[in-house]
Amino acid sequence: MTGKMWNLKCGMRNGAPTRIPSSFSSAFTLFEVILSLMILALLTGAVYSITSAATETSRATMEEQLAVRRMEAFLKVTRDAFLNLPRGGKVQLRFAKSPTGAPVPEIVFEEAVGLFGIPSLGGGSLILAARPRADGSRTMSLLRVPKDVQGIDLENLEAGNSWIPLLPRVEMVKWSFFANGEWKDEWPPENGRPVSARLQMDYLDMAGSKIDSQFWIPPVSAAAPAPKPSPGP
Amino acid sequence: MNRTQKTSVGFTLFEVLIALGVFAVAVTGLAIALDSAVMAAFEARERALARVVLESRLSAVLSDPPLTGNRVIEARDNNGVRVVETMEQFEAKTTNGTPVTGLWKLRVTADWGRRDKGKESAEILLFRP
Numbered sequence: 001m002t003g004k005m006w007n008l009k010c011g012m013r014n015g016a017p018t019r020i021p022s023s024f025s026s027a028f029t030l031f032e033v034i035l036s037l038m039i040l041a042l043l044t045g046a047v048y049s050i051t052s053a054a055t056e057t058s059r060a061t062m063e064e065q066l067a068v069r070r071m072e073a074f075l076k077v078t079r080d081a082f083l084n085l086p087r088g089g090k091v092q093l094r095f096a097k098s099p100t101g102a103p104v105p106e107i108v109f110e111e112a113v114g115l116f117g118i119p120s121l122g123g124g125s126l127i128l129a130a131r132p133r134a135d136g137s138r139t140m141s142l143l144r145v146p147k148d149v150q151g152i153d154l155e156n157l158e159a160g161n162s163w164i165p166l167l168p169r170v171e172m173v174k175w176s177f178f179a180n181g182e183w184k185d186e187w188p189p190e191n192g193r194p195v196s197a198r199l200q201m202d203y204l205d206m207a208g209s210k211i212d213s214q215f216w217i218p219p220v221s222a223a224a225p226a227p228k229p230s231p232g233p
Numbered sequence: 234m235n236r237t238q239k240t241s242v243g244f245t246l247f248e249v250l251i252a253l254g255v256f257a258v259a260v261t262g263l264a265i266a267l268d269s270a271v272m273a274a275f276e277a278r279e280r281a282l283a284r285v286v287l288e289s290r291l292s293a294v295l296s297d298p299p300l301t302g303n304r305v306i307e308a309r310d311n312n313g314v315r316v317v318e319t320m321e322q323f324e325a326k327t328t329n330g331t332p333v334t335g336l337w338k339l340r341v342t343a344d345w346g347r348r349d350k351g352k353e354s355a356e357i358l359l360f361r362p
Contacts, residue, residue, distance in 0.1 A: 064274050068278065214292045214293045
């Protein structure tokens with residue numbers, strides 16, 4: 001049947017069957033298909049790499065913005081804490097030991113009401129510490145210590161999970177305090193109220209940017225009268 | 234046979250070049266968009282760091298004002314942010330017209346980036362009789 005059809009279509013030349021001329025065929029050759037596949041693969045590869053680069057860029061940008069916002073929020077609450085340090089509030093810098101023996105700088109706000117948005121609930125103190133993390137960096141964390149917690153209870157509280165993380169992934173945290181015209185790296189409780197505080201650290205989520213921020217602590221003269229409750233209406 | 238070769242369906246060199254050119258323009262556009270996104274993120278970081286410096290200096294001048302009237306912190310000493318602090322007398326009057334003395338206007342200006350791309354300033358009044 002097919003033979004007859006071919007013979008009918010192409011005819012017989014000199015009595016022998018002829019091949020169909022290749023230029024009449026409507027199919028691609030193997031070479032053309034391979035070539036087109038290779039071009040397709042190249043184009044797909046280019047598009048894929050551009051898309052993945054764009055996705056990666058937008059992800060990195062979003063993380064960066066998040067990191068910037070976290071840092072600015074942390075600096076804002078810390079600045080507000082120093083600005084709103086009450087008249088009787090005390091600031092102290094001490095160094096605790098981490099489990100590996102590295103010093104952990106801790107700022108203790110004593111008799112400070114309502115700093116960092118944490119209600120005082122009748123006295124107590126707040127500890128702002130650069131706590132070590134598993135990856136070797138530090139997390140600025142806050143702990144509220146109620147007024148009458150002492151001894152083993154205090155140790156348990158400090159070792160427990162009550163810390164509120166404020167800013168993760170910082171390094172080289174250094175506090176210093178300004179008073180009488182010079183910066184001091186130590187601030188024991190008997191030094192009283194500093195004029196300003198300074199925090200220096202490397203922030204890993206912003207490519208290790210060096211943060212150097214000073215906080216002003218409003219002076220309070222000893223003779224200033226305590227604020228009187230406003231007379232009722 | 235000659236005739237079929239002449240009308241064979243293929244792309245001419247010109248067509249291929251046009252197609253490649255269009256593709257190159259598209260890819261270049263994408264690459265430029267990507268690059269500008271990266272640059273924008275970098276500039277946002279620089280601006281955030283400059284804002285930290287600005288707020289920090291604003292706190293610092295409150296306890297340590299530039300009493301000579303002018304103080305400049307060069308960029309190389311300050312994480313790439315140049316800070317100019319000025320202090321000038323601030324004229325103010327009470328409601329009944331008597332001048333208020335001892336008020337000073339502290340202004341902190343920070344500029345950063347290549348060719349002073351970014352500039353921000355803040356000012357605060359200080360009472361220092």
